[in-house]
Amino acid sequence: MKAQGEIMRVPLLDLQKNLAPMRDDIVAAVTGVIDSSRYILGPRVEEFEQKVAAYSGAGFGVGVSSGTDALLVALMALGIGPGDMVATTPYSFFATMGSILRVGARPCFIDIEPGGFNIDTVKLAEVLADCAERERIKAIMPVHLYGQCADMNAVMALAGRYGIAVIEDAAQAIGAVCPVESGDEVSWLRAGTMGDAGCFSFFPSKNLGGIGDGGMVVTDDDELARLMRQMRMHGETSRYHHAFVGGNFRLDPVQAAVLSVKLDYLESWHTARRANADLYDRLFVEAGLVDAALVVPPPRVYAHTAQKEDPAGVNNHIFNQYVIRVRNRDQLARFLTENEIGCAIYYPLTLPRQECVAGLGYDDFSFPEAQRAAEETLALPIYPELGNAAQQYVVEKIVAFYRDNGLL
Numbered sequence: 001m002k003a004q005g006e007i008m009r010v011p012l013l014d015l016q017k018n019l020a021p022m023r024d025d026i027v028a029a030v031t032g033v034i035d036s037s038r039y040i041l042g043p044r045v046e047e048f049e050q051k052v053a054a055y056s057g058a059g060f061g062v063g064v065s066s067g068t069d070a071l072l073v074a075l076m077a078l079g080i081g082p083g084d085m086v087a088t089t090p091y092s093f094f095a096t097m098g099s100i101l102r103v104g105a106r107p108c109f110i111d112i113e114p115g116g117f118n119i120d121t122v123k124l125a126e127v128l129a130d131c132a133e134r135e136r137i138k139a140i141m142p143v144h145l146y147g148q149c150a151d152m153n154a155v156m157a158l159a160g161r162y163g164i165a166v167i168e169d170a171a172q173a174i175g176a177v178c179p180v181e182s183g184d185e186v187s188w189l190r191a192g193t194m195g196d197a198g199c200f201s202f203f204p205s206k207n208l209g210g211i212g213d214g215g216m217v218v219t220d221d222d223e224l225a226r227l228m229r230q231m232r233m234h235g236e237t238s239r240y241h242h243a244f245v246g247g248n249f250r251l252d253p254v255q256a257a258v259l260s261v262k263l264d265y266l267e268s269w270h271t272a273r274r275a276n277a278d279l280y281d282r283l284f285v286e287a288g289l290v291d292a293a294l295v296v297p298p299p300r301v302y303a304h305t306a307q308k309e310d311p312a313g314v315n316n317h318i319f320n321q322y323v324i325r326v327r328n329r330d331q332l333a334r335f336l337t338e339n340e341i342g343c344a345i346y347y348p349l350t351l352p353r354q355e356c357v358a359g360l361g362y363d364d365f366s367f368p369e370a371q372r373a374a375e376e377t378l379a380l381p382i383y384p385e386l387g388n389a390a391q392q393y394v395v396e397k398i399v400a401f402y403r404d405n406g407l408l
């Protein structure tokens with residue numbers, strides 16, 4: 001135990017600690033690639049594609065160069081381009097919007113749920129029913145932000161009604177489960193497997209992170225999988241014959257080999273992150289921060305559906321990030337940083353307010369919930385190896401901040 005008043009350094013992430021138990025296996029995997037001379041695609045990429053598809057419960061996996069390129073390849077293979085619109089959230093990492101713009105389409109932003117972080121499907125239904133440009137909306141791109149799925153029951157029902165595609169941005173949610181209803185039955189399906197295509201990122205800070213960039217698209221549609229494989233190889237139909245313009249979007253075998261080792265640990269990381277989240281939740285309540293409305297712990301939308309007897313539902317939130325809403329966010333972030341506690345603001349600027357879309361006529365004030373999230377949220381360290389003492393220290397410092405400011 002740390003003595004009272006002792007100083008502790010708590011990073012937002014500790015990738016070396018994460019790597020330590022499997023470091024030898026990872027070095028061996030990389031050496032295996034070096035010695036194989038198979039440096040583009042090949043058996044290691046195929047093996048990892050099959051592993052991710054099996055883990056997620058999808059038919060096919062297509063390894064690509066990043067999460068961004070996963071979104072891009074899915075959009076391209078679904079034929080979305082100039083003149084089309086994609087309904088999506090204004091509150092996400094830039095790549096969600098960037099991929100849509102990159103294929104020449106336009107995002108149609110739908111605000112997030114009040115108090116939540118994912119797309120508001122009530123508003124989505126309204127826009128699809130009323131919007132003058134409805135005919136142009138060719139796809140929905142929900143984002144499973146911070147590791148908790150968007151309301152996919154509603155998204156899939158709307159997509160079915162209007163005959164439009166669904167591309168899940170599951171970059172932060174590999175392994176997260178969502179309760180999907182059919183009749184009276186609820187089955188827990190993994191992120192990425194509910195829409196036409198699901199996109200993962202293996203950016204090093206994601207729950208399953210490589211030692212560089214990487215990504216994957218999963219799908220049950222063999223024709224779509226085939227098209228995406230062509231897209232990642234310059235639209236090649238046979239060697240040096242190109243039916244369409246794709247790109248070089250291939251997953252590197254070095255990353256595939258490393259990620260294949262790490263995938264075996266992913267469930268244990270989910271368990272550890274969830275335990276850390278439970279502890280933070282409890283510590284915030286015990287410290288009086290929740291009652292004082294200074295800290296709002298992350299919403300757990302599906303926790304009530306996840307029965308204790310039903311182990312299939314435990315990963316209803318995988319806490320890729322643990323994001324709280326707080327009073328005096330910017331001052332608190334500065335205070336924590338000064339005290340060597342890692343924290344981050346995801347995301348300080350909503351997508352419609354980004355400079356690169358300034359000319360596209362998005363109304364600054366149309367997305368009040370996204371705007372509020374951009375002003376109130378703060379991500380705290382949640383990585384699996386964090387440890388209880390560090391969490392207690394983080395909460396003590398947050399208490400100290402509000403006491404010093406006369407709010408607690």
Ligand SMILES: *Cc1c(COP(=O)(O)O)cnc(C)c1O
Pocket residue numbers: 066067068069092093095096143169171172201202203213214215
């Ligand atoms: C990380 C991320 C991406 C992009 O992934 P990269 O691998 O960094 O290209 C896309 N969408 C969301 C929501 C992300 O968090």
